[in-house]
Amino acid sequence: MIMAASSEAALYLSQNLSPNLYSDPYWLKLLHFKKGRSLAKGKDFFLAPQGNVDPQAELEATVKAFNDPQAKIGTLKLHPQCIFIERYRFLKEKGVIETTPIVCKDFDFWKKGINAKSLTLVFSTAFPNDPSSMFGHTFIRFNQNVEGKNDLLDYGANYSAYIEDPNPNPFVYAYKGIFGGYRGFFGFSPYYMKVNEYINNESRDLYEYDLNIPPENVERLINHLWEVYATTYFNYYFVDENCSYMLGDFIEVAMSKWDLTTIARPFYLPSDLIKKVMSIPQAVTDLHYRPSLKRKFTASLSLLSLEQKKELKDLIEEKKFPRDEKNDQVLDSFLYFKEYESRKNKVNLQGKNQGAFREALMARASSKEKSAELVIPLKEENRPERSHGPQRVSLGGGFDKNQAIMKGTYRLGSHNQMANDDGLEKFSHFEFLSLATSYAPKGKKFKLEEAQLIRLISLFPQDEFDSRLSWTAGGGFEKIREDSCQDCHRFGFDGGLGKTFALTENHWATLMLGNFAEYSTHFDKNLRMGIWGQLQFLGKTHSIYKYKVASKIKTDVLTKWKTHYSWENTFCQTLFLKNNIELRMDSKWWSRLGAMTQNTYEHNLELAYYF
């Protein structure tokens, strides 16, 4: 906090401060002022004692500080002019400040190192098989002002939470993440480190959107990032003030007319930032696709003949030495495989671990032929902005053995394996907080049938080089159908593991086994626990239609298996219509083996909308 300087400064202030400059939207943006207070939490960011809630006081204190040659800010003890670079530029532009700019060595060194000409917004996709990355991530890259520049050498900036404990307790982690218990910071690193982290370490694709931001506006953002970087942090809220929201908030400093942060629902997803940017006319000048290491390996595989694929397998299974391999493309594939494998298993390929990798490198180099560049085109349907919104609402009807019913559902998020997966991982499934209600005209009964808390399904098609398991977990409140009771509900959780096989690229078969636990007052001892097994066929055609055929057997192990043994068959279809609307037909049959008279079924048709 800077104490008031001379009365001269005060006079200067009152003469030159245009009325209400403190309510200038740009001033408020620099303070990250929202709903009556600044989002910034570090006290060094504010020069006035109540600066975080009083933009006027903050403006006056800032001007006084700039005019005070003795002023020093924060732990770095720099003059305010060398910390609040963008505030200084703004106030000078408005004619409020007339001091001569002083030399700011730290800032100059830092800014010169970044050497930014333009900005690229980068989106990283979900990591296959890892639901915690299912929303993706966003960060920015400052493109250097250099002829023929290499993207790898640019600097990237990223907003993330600082987690002190390397192995946090899951509940503490969740609690702090939701309620702002962690501090959020912007960090900078050379872009090659970000590429390493996402493309190589985690096998995620990067979509790089070049933004149409003039250099002088990019400069404002850099100036402001320094202000924040040198003095403050924010509270990281996983749900709304997260990596993408804050990034949007900061990009708005560069482009005040862009609205990247207004959102109707209570949570903000990384894909929202991309969608907002894409919806602004001429905001994006180009999109560059950077495929993951896994995709590069797969692409290199596709260049091999059957014979060559066999040679590759021999190399992998150590039936052949790399030094005996003469084909460059086989060696290239082998190198990609070793890279991918080392990342997947988190084993360093350095020193004594190099083994076959080094031998292959030397064999490859000795051929003296250069590799052709791998061409992996961007598929339009995979563009992140094509994904549907996370919320879903539907209206429909159906009938079961006893009556016709009308149904309405609502889901908070996020995507379903039977929905259009443009812009998302194929057949991915992550749903939370889904409610299903029904209305039976016959008895005029309106009911809450289901409240699904969470359902995760991760399908990973096996291939000869990567055999990860598929799995599912989830549960909630749902209607019991396989029993004779017509209006019973239970609270249940289940999980399972299995294997998925891609019969063709878009038609998958999955076999899974799992267990479950259910609680219901309808049950004999209120509790059922047991095992289940399911065979499922899931497929799609041309982003227009999806189908699922599944058969599941489930048995309770707490009683004699013959007592609570059910068999559920499903046939589900979705037709994707325009504007995020889909038509879904869902038929299910339940029977209890050994008691076939208790068969039942339910057929439903609904129209759903995503937003």
Place this chain on the structure above:
Amino acid sequence: MYLTLRLSIVALLLVIFVSVSSAADSSSGCGLGWQVFPKNSLVSSSLRSTTHVFLPNTFSMTSGTSGCARHDIVMNEYKAIHFAEANYDQLMMDMARGQGEYLNGFAAVTNYKGDMNAFGSFVQNNFVNLYPMATTTPSEMVANFRNLF
């Protein structure tokens, strides 16, 4: 009913825990030399100590509100080593294959401005001289490169 409610909250928290891990970017809370590499990172641990060398003497790690190293800019003379170390495997692969984005990056950080085709052939032909052993470190490779080129 209350049990159900409590169980639901626990379940939801668990779910969100799973999702929340995407919040923590393992590359950096802040800065190159600080909190950059998680324990199981594949980037060699020596990189962490190397980056501290980059920070000029006049600057120091801040404490207090930001808790970050202030300067993430890689100083010129260490650019090549830092690049070679951070991209160890990829650069080796590009060198063995005579082309690639990492090789282009390496050319830039060593201030090579000539024909990339020739550069590619050079590193490919001299691969064993650049990396004489499996244990050749990135800084040794850069030194070998300077000697050869």
